[in-house]
Amino acid sequence: MSRYYYYLVLVNMFANIITSVPVILFQNRKDGAIISMILAMIVGLICITFFTKFFNSFPGKTLPDMLKQTMPKWFTVIFTFVLVIVWFVAGLITLITYTILLIRFLTPETSLVMGTITILLFVTFGCFMKADKVLYTIEIIFIITMPLIIFIFVKAYLDEHIEWLYIKVAFTHINTFPQIIPFAAVLFLFLGVMNLIIFNQFFTVKQTFGWKQISALTLIGSGVLFTTYFIPVGFQGFENIDTMMYPWISTADSMRMRYGVIERVVFIFLLFYLAFSVISLLIHWHVTIELLKSVFNFNKLKVRGIQVIPFIIITIFSLITIIAVQFINELNLYFFTSYFFVSLLFLVPCLMLVLWIIKRRFKQHDKKES
Template sequence: MNRFLLYLILINMLTNMVSITPRILITGMEKGAIPSMVIAIVVGIALSYFIIILFSYFPGQGLPEILNTYTPKWIAKPVLLFLSLTWFFAGLITLSIYVYIILHFLTPTMSYLTIVLAFVLVVTYGVFMTAKNILYMSEIIFVLFVPLIAFVQLKGYLSPNLHWDYVRIAVMQVNHLPHLESFSASLFIVAGTASLAIFNRFFKKIKKPTGKGIALLTILTTYILATTFFLPIGFGGFESLENVLYPWVMTSDSIRMKYGIIERIVFIFIGAFLALSVVTLIMHWHLSIQLLLGAVYFKKFKWKKRNLTLPLFIVIYWAASIYSLRKITSPGLFDFVKIFDTYVFPVVLLATIGSLLLAKKGAASKWQANKKG
């Protein structure tokens, strides 16, 4: 499996560890969260494989080029607009979560607007980058910070404060029927492959996943999903996690480096995930804006021969984001994430796969027509 494709998948997975996903899974523990996660791993790996296979038929092309070339406009434009809107909301969720974490756990005295403007500068610069440069940037961030995250997780598993009895009790909840919310929340493992909608432009000759690649992805997916769910339970138990919005922040604060320069690991942990969140936000909004440009592009909207469609969309995105961040509350964010994961993201996957199947059929018909001609 191509290493950049693996970075896309793993960065999206890891970013969700500190998001609201662990809380959704933990609150659904007695409603079938564990069977839901097992099914999500099987379905997620199968969908990832299928999506990669479909994009391999269109090497070096993003979804806008694929749909605009091989499907009718009345299909291409609505699909691109819908996917653009959903990826915008995916980025907005990431932004909201990490602004909240910074305000409450790192810099409680800092102005809300200062934090948002810092994200504005970094993410706007990233959105203007090409897919190739974003993937190279993701590789640098991955190599620098994922070892730190792995180290924190290892410290967690070896910590004497980890209560394995809580983990065993959680495992005993396997006898429940699967739960839709837990299943949908666990499907974040597919988000990385779905982002090939734009990043497939980088892959001029994408290879079909081998058996070893799928096995590696399955092992990593299982580990990340299990760690996301079980480690906070092992440290916090059940009652203390009932009202915790970000269980992994509390978990990392329970881990200490007795002889380290920084004793409280939570600062290292949040810092590493903050770097991953910036990359994820750049990816999501780069996806969203590129999909939007594939559906709506103002050719005559220029200033000094420079088209201003992209800057216009970025201004609209930030205006909408700042307004939303001022209005949304923590309970509201939790409910919004649940709705997005349960109902919206599965439709994103279906729309992506369905449109690719239509494009594949259209490409085959076009090839046959040209052959006859």
């Protein structure tokens, strides 16, 4: 598979390590968090295989293109708008989460609105770039940040302050029945592959996807999950970790680089995860814009040769985000994100069913032509 395919999958995995996912897991640490992680990883890998093989069968085609060719217009419009809402909300959650983190830990004197506007200025421009340029941007940021994030993870495993006894205690709850919310939260980590509904236009040549690729994603996914859940437990303990709103921030702040230019690891961790949040948000909202383009003709409304619809969309996105960030606090965000994750348990099977129908109709069309 192309390296850009892995960027789409891995960015979604790593960007959500310090969001609501670990908080949800720690809230359910005695109620099936571990078995939920295992089951969600299995289902997530099945989803990755399904979506990858489907879009690999139609190189260069996006979902909106295939919907127009195989589905009634009314269904195409309604289903596309549902996807627009889902991808917009996914980006909105990322933006609000990292705006709150940025202001709380790095720039406490900045207002929420100003912090939001600052991030919006960077992201909204990138949303209207072509898919290849978005992927090139992702690659640059990924290559710069990923080695340092891996370094921090390795340092966490080797740190003298990590207590492996706490991790063993956490493992004793592996036989508890799984719960739906932690299952849905972990499953979301594996759904970066769904961005192929738009980014598949970049992959114009059929890719190789077999057991080697699945094994690599399994290894990376299990490593990310183990690190997400057990490393904070090793530093913060098992009993009271559910009281922390940002367990990974506290964990990063427990580590020191004695001979580094910056001694406190948390500042490096936050800055580089801010970069990951920006590209995660860029991916989600780029997909949102492209889905809207498939419904609305951006060339219809012009003033002096300039497209007006993109500016209207940017304004609407910005207003919704600025209003939301003023009314959603950390606790509300936790519950809102939990409901969003659970809603994906209904959306993903529906999307898979639609893709299955599309594939059948293409096969029927090919048989008629032959």
